[in-house]
Amino acid sequence: xxxxxxxxxxxxxxxxxxxxxxxxxxxxxxxxxxxxxxxxxxxxxxxxxxxxxxxxxxxxxxxxxxxxxxxxxxxxxxxxxxxxxxxxxxxxxxxxxxxxxxxxxxxxxxxxxxxxxxxxxxxxxxxxxxxxxxxxxxxxxxxxxxxxxxxxxxxxxxxxxxxxxxxxxxxxxxxxxxxxxxxxxxxxxxxxxxxxxxxxxxxxxxxxxxxxxxxxxxxxxxxxxxxxxxxxxxxxxxxxxxxxxxxxxxxxxxxxxxxxxxxxxxxxxxxxxxxxxxxxxxxxxxxxxxxxxxxxxxxxxxxxxxxxxxxxxxxxxxxx
Amino acid sequence: xxxxxxxxxxxxxxxxxxxxxxxxxxxxxxxxxxxxxxxxxxxxxxxxxxxxxxxxxxxxxxxxxxxxxxxxxxxxxxxxxxxxxxxxxxxxxxxxxxxxxxxxxxxxxxxxxxxxxxxxxxxxxxxxxxxxxxxxxxxxxxxxxxxxxxxxxxxxxxxxxxxxxxxxxxxxxxxxxxxxxxxxxxxxxxxxxxxxxxxxxxxxxxxxxxxxxxxxxxxxxxxxxxxxxxxxxxxxxxxxxxxxxxxxxxxxxxxxxxxxxxxxxxxxxxxxxxxxxxxxxxxxxxxxxxxxxxxxxxx
Numbered sequence: 001x002x003x004x005x006x007x008x009x010x011x012x013x014x015x016x017x018x019x020x021x022x023x024x025x026x027x028x029x030x031x032x033x034x035x036x037x038x039x040x041x042x043x044x045x046x047x048x049x050x051x052x053x054x055x056x057x058x059x060x061x062x063x064x065x066x067x068x069x070x071x072x073x074x075x076x077x078x079x080x081x082x083x084x085x086x087x088x089x090x091x092x093x094x095x096x097x098x099x100x101x102x103x104x105x106x107x108x109x110x111x112x113x114x115x116x117x118x119x120x121x122x123x124x125x126x127x128x129x130x131x132x133x134x135x136x137x138x139x140x141x142x143x144x145x146x147x148x149x150x151x152x153x154x155x156x157x158x159x160x161x162x163x164x165x166x167x168x169x170x171x172x173x174x175x176x177x178x179x180x181x182x183x184x185x186x187x188x189x190x191x192x193x194x195x196x197x198x199x200x201x202x203x204x205x206x207x208x209x210x211x212x213x214x215x216x217x218x219x220x221x222x223x224x225x226x227x228x229x230x231x232x233x234x235x236x237x238x239x240x241x242x243x244x245x246x247x248x249x250x251x252x253x254x255x256x257x258x259x260x261x262x263x264x265x266x267x268x269x270x271x272x273x274x275x276x277x278x279x280x281x282x283x284x285x286x287x288x289x290x291x292x293x294x295x296x297x298x299x300x301x302x303x304x305x306x307x308x309x310x311x312x313x314x315x316x317x318x319x320x
Numbered sequence: 321x322x323x324x325x326x327x328x329x330x331x332x333x334x335x336x337x338x339x340x341x342x343x344x345x346x347x348x349x350x351x352x353x354x355x356x357x358x359x360x361x362x363x364x365x366x367x368x369x370x371x372x373x374x375x376x377x378x379x380x381x382x383x384x385x386x387x388x389x390x391x392x393x394x395x396x397x398x399x400x401x402x403x404x405x406x407x408x409x410x411x412x413x414x415x416x417x418x419x420x421x422x423x424x425x426x427x428x429x430x431x432x433x434x435x436x437x438x439x440x441x442x443x444x445x446x447x448x449x450x451x452x453x454x455x456x457x458x459x460x461x462x463x464x465x466x467x468x469x470x471x472x473x474x475x476x477x478x479x480x481x482x483x484x485x486x487x488x489x490x491x492x493x494x495x496x497x498x499x500x501x502x503x504x505x506x507x508x509x510x511x512x513x514x515x516x517x518x519x520x521x522x523x524x525x526x527x528x529x530x531x532x533x534x535x536x537x538x539x540x541x542x543x544x545x546x547x548x549x550x551x552x553x554x555x556x557x558x559x560x561x562x563x564x565x566x567x568x569x570x571x572x573x574x575x576x577x578x579x580x581x582x583x584x585x586x587x588x589x590x591x592x593x594x595x596x597x598x599x600x601x602x603x604x605x606x607x608x609x610x611x612x613x614x615x616x617x618x619x
Binding site: 001003004007008011098099100102103104105106107108109110111317320 | 368371372373374375392393396397399400401403404405407408409410411412416419420421423424425426427460463467
């Protein structure tokens with residue numbers, strides 16, 4: 001059964017292997033380069049949320065600007081779990097589309113054994129690929145995470161346990177839709193759309209807003225930010241001013257405020273403090289990273305479980 | 321005589337439609353049985369129930385005394401099954417298909433498949449997708465036979481084949497039957513192909529069994545009466561008429577259960593198998609029609 005499974009999805013396995021190899025090579029080469037530049041710029045002491053040497057500011061900006069294109073490019077890697085999921089699930093759906101399940105199920109093998117072998121292999125491969133992807137990205141993003149935290153989408157989506165859950169979910173959704181429709185292409189399209197809608201929906205409107213209530217803190221201008229703010233996920237931040245907008249504008253002009261970034265505020269903080277202006281932030285502190293990873297992994301794992309349950313039921317009761 | 325395939329009040333429903341109802345059959349061992357009926361009559365459903373691909377809504381099906389649902393491995397190891405359109409992995413080579421059979425069947429006999437394929441000159445190294453439809457059907461049959469089945473179920477095995485491939489396929493099947501120890505049930509909506517190879521007939525129509533039995537016996541039990549039209553009514557009242565056809569002056573009745581027809585005005589013959597099947601399916605037989613369509617030429 002193992003040989004049959006392997007032979008039947010050899011093409012997809014080779015394709016997936018090629019994609020993973022290309023990705024690994026790309027990440028290994030650029031990752032080494034990034035780590036080298038990071039060491040060379042002596043940025044190890046510049047991590048957020050700790051007292052920083054004066055030299056840090058410009059070096060961090062320079063380092064971030066240098067690799068910003070590369071980091072932006074990794075946005076596309078959000079498709080990697082989906083791609084792996086499709087490559088793993090499609091060969092099973094193809095069986096139903098081509099009717100070859102009737103060939104296999106009438107050899108001396110029970111449907112239960114066929115299904116459990118196929119599912120175990122599919123989920124095993126998907127899980128391992130997701131884990132490998134997560135480890136590779138965590139290593140690659142090491143320097144950026146050290147400087148900027150890992151709670152932002154550009155890190156959170158690729159690290160910890162969520163890539164595994166995304167991959168398993170992608171397999172489950174394509175498999176469930178494909179088992180019911182017995183058509184591979186529609187299953188891939190519907191799977192792709194549901195995956196993107198769910199991922200983007202949760203990321204944009206649920207994760208940072210509702211997993212846990214965000215903290216709402218204020219502190220005097222120029223004073224150190226509360227722990228975990230800078231390396232956490234900032235929903236919004238800025239200055240709180242009492243009084244009418246016109247009065248606030250006059251006050252900002254008199255204090256010569258040009259921007260509310262932390263660096264610009266440093267020179268005028270005395271003036272702002274004098275006017276009782278406070279800094280505020282609504283944020284998810286960095287310490288909640290693993291809690292949020294757990295919640296998001298749980299959501300996608302639960303959805304996968306439902307879809308896989310539906311697949312198993314459908315195969316056992318509705319497919320002939 | 322022991323029974324290869326036995327069904328009792330077997331029924332299968334898909335949604336609100338009955339695909340098969342009140343199906344009670346007993347196909348004796350060693351027979352080559354034709355399962356005949358129009359498309360949608362329930363032929364595929366019956367075969368899939370017999371091999372355990374689908375489960376009955378009601379009733380029982382037993383293969384050599386075992387339920388395909390409750391003891392799948394006992395049934396599967398004894399049954400060769402070729403599904404409609406003989407599904408195969410198109411990307412596999414023929415020898416990889418045989419390897420699949422070897423891996424998944426404890427009773428597998430590679431030699432059976434290799435010899436068959438060699439005899440009909442199908443190279444083992446060829447990719448299945450590159451073979452002709454007839455050759456693919458032959459590979460599917462070879463796979464089913466290499467399981468060393470005691471019951472072979474074939475769903476529309478020749479429907480998609482051209483006439484030559486049809487003859488070759490049925491020849492292969494006859495060779496396998498001649499080797500002995502094999503019961504065959506094959507479905508078809510084309511009767512002509514089956515007449516030469518089958519000795520048992522099951523007629524399915526609208527999800528029900530219309531007729532089942534040994535073909536020679538069925539022919540012996542049915543009569544084709546041809547006589548004057550004005551006496552057809554009286555004749556029909558005295559016999560069990562399956563089908564009646566009338567022309568201007570003459571009537572033809574196909575009747576079951578022979579009775580002595582004393583009226584010398586009636587010509588008594590035994591019907592052909594095709595006439596019996598068509599009568600039970602309620603379709604008009606293709607007789608030379610008196611008002612055949614003429615080609616009209618516009619002046």
